[in-house]
Amino acid sequence: MHEYSVAMEIYEVVLKTAMKNDATKVISVDLELGELTHINPEQLVFCLESIAKGSLMEDATLNLIGIPPKVKCKCGYEGVLDAKRYHTISDLAFNLSCPGCGNPVPKLTSGKEINVRNIKIELDEDV
Amino acid sequence: MCEISVEVGHDVLKANEECALRNHHLLEYLGVTAFNVMGAIGSGKTTLIELAIDRIGEKYHIGVIAGDIVADIDADRFRRYDVPVISMNTGKECHLDAHLIEHALEQLPLDDLDILFIENVGNLICPTDYSLGESKRVVIVSVSEGDDIVRKHPMIFKTCDLAIVNKVDIAGAVDVDADKMVDDALRINPHVKVMKTSKKTGEGIDDWIKFIEVSTDAHR
Numbered sequence: 416m417h418e419y420s421v422a423m424e425i426y427e428v429v430l431k432t433a434m435k436n437d438a439t440k441v442i443s444v445d446l447e448l449g450e451l452t453h454i455n456p457e458q459l460v461f462c463l464e465s466i467a468k469g470s471l472m473e474d475a476t477l478n479l480i481g482i483p484p485k486v487k488c489k490c491g492y493e494g495v496l497d498a499k500r501y502h503t504i505s506d507l508a509f510n511l512s513c514p515g516c517g518n519p520v521p522k523l524t525s526g527k528e529i530n531v532r533n534i535k536i537e538l539d540e541d542v
Numbered sequence: 543m544c545e546i547s548v549e550v551g552h553d554v555l556k557a558n559e560e561c562a563l564r565n566h567h568l569l570e571y572l573g574v575t576a577f578n579v580m581g582a583i584g585s586g587k588t589t590l591i592e593l594a595i596d597r598i599g600e601k602y603h604i605g606v607i608a609g610d611i612v613a614d615i616d617a618d619r620f621r622r623y624d625v626p627v628i629s630m631n632t633g634k635e636c637h638l639d640a641h642l643i644e645h646a647l648e649q650l651p652l653d654d655l656d657i658l659f660i661e662n663v664g665n666l667i668c669p670t671d672y673s674l675g676e677s678k679r680v681v682i683v684s685v686s687e688g689d690d691i692v693r694k695h696p697m698i699f700k701t702c703d704l705a706i707v708n709k710v711d712i713a714g715a716v717d718v719d720a721d722k723m724v725d726d727a728l729r730i731n732p733h734v735k736v737m738k739t740s741k742k743t744g745e746g747i748d749d750w751i752k753f754i755e756v757s758t759d760a761h762r
């Protein structure tokens with residue numbers, strides 16, 4: 416759906432960071448992707464690859480790091496959900512409840528990341 | 543040649559959240575209650591906003607942001623009511639984001655407004671991830687999308703304040719049980735308010751208006 420505009424924003428952030436650090440090329444990008452975002456990883460990679468053509472980022476490896484959903488509840492429970500209880504976003508939204516007390520609307524504390532965590536870049540030796 | 547690792551820490555959705563929070567504070571400060579009206583294509587978003595302007599446009603000062611993908615079709619419908627309307631052509635985008643709203647807010651007479659309706663792009667997936675700075679999130683589906691539509695898009699119902707099942711007058715014609723849609727919404731989110739509405743018979747329209755009034759009065 417909106418993978419293209421997300422890819423564009425990632426590209427701009429990576430390139431800005433690379434240039435600020437006088438990189439000669441970007442080697443890899445670590446990207447955290449929450450399992451609850453409506454982003455299709457393959458489409459995102461495809462968009463990034465086509466946007467990055469001809470740039471410092473052209474040959475960069477994209478490391479996608481899946482982030483499982485975590486909740487925090489009034490009852491004090493804080494942690495991941497029971498992964499056996501869901502397979503898709505749709506299952507999850509139906510079954511999402513606090514593993515501690517069953518509260519159907521615990522606060523989600525992770526699972527919605529689209530986060531450029533860090534990048535590895537190459538520099539000229541004499542810099 | 544050497545390699546170094548640089549921390550970035552830029553989260554696309556968090557960046558949107560931060561912008562949404564700025565919008566939210568501005569709207570709160572100026573006493574404007576903003577409704578993010580999301581929903582399926584053709585489910586009746588424009589219709590229900592028009593009905594609200596018609597019914598309470600004298601009592602409250604209302605403004606509208608219309609998220610048409612192309613052209614100004616919905617914006618022109620709202621302009622007939624003599625309310626300030628900002629049309630957001632999102633191009634190929636599938637949702638409005640907080641940044642677009644920030645710019646629209648600059649063009650609206652916010653000081654004078656009590657209510658701001660933001661008609662999002664017809665889509666039950668992408669708008670879910672993008673807060674705009676609204677006070678209330680409203681999702682509108684209609685019976686003509688089929689009675690599985692709610693369970694197929696649970697995330698948007700998980701995060702909304704009001705879910706509307708519209709066009710219940712034609713439920714029989716399209717062989718749909720509107721109550722099943724209501725039950726699904728409540729199973730996904732037991733705290734959500736759910737209404738069945740029809741522009742044709744007027745069913746539920748009072749409840750919709752009441753919801754807007756109560757939300758707005760709580761703010762003033």
Ligand SMILES: Nc1nc2c(ncn2[C@@H]2O[C@H](COP(=O)(O)OP(=O)(O)OP(=O)(O)O)[C@@H](O)[C@H]2O)c(=O)[nH]1
Nearest residue numbers: 582583584585586587588589664708709740741742
């Ligand atoms: N029978 C019936 N038709 C309705 C009802 N509400 C809206 N409609 C019709 O449904 C069609 C679409 O309504 P809109 O209000 O334009 O829907 P929308 O969600 O704004 O559509 P988009 O902005 O294109 O996604 C129009 O022809 C309306 O007259 C209703 O309660 N019953």
Ligand SMILES: [Mg+2]
Nearest residue numbers: 587588616661
């Ligand atoms: Mg419309």
Ligand SMILES: [Zn+2]
Nearest residue numbers: 488490513516
């Ligand atoms: Zn709990």
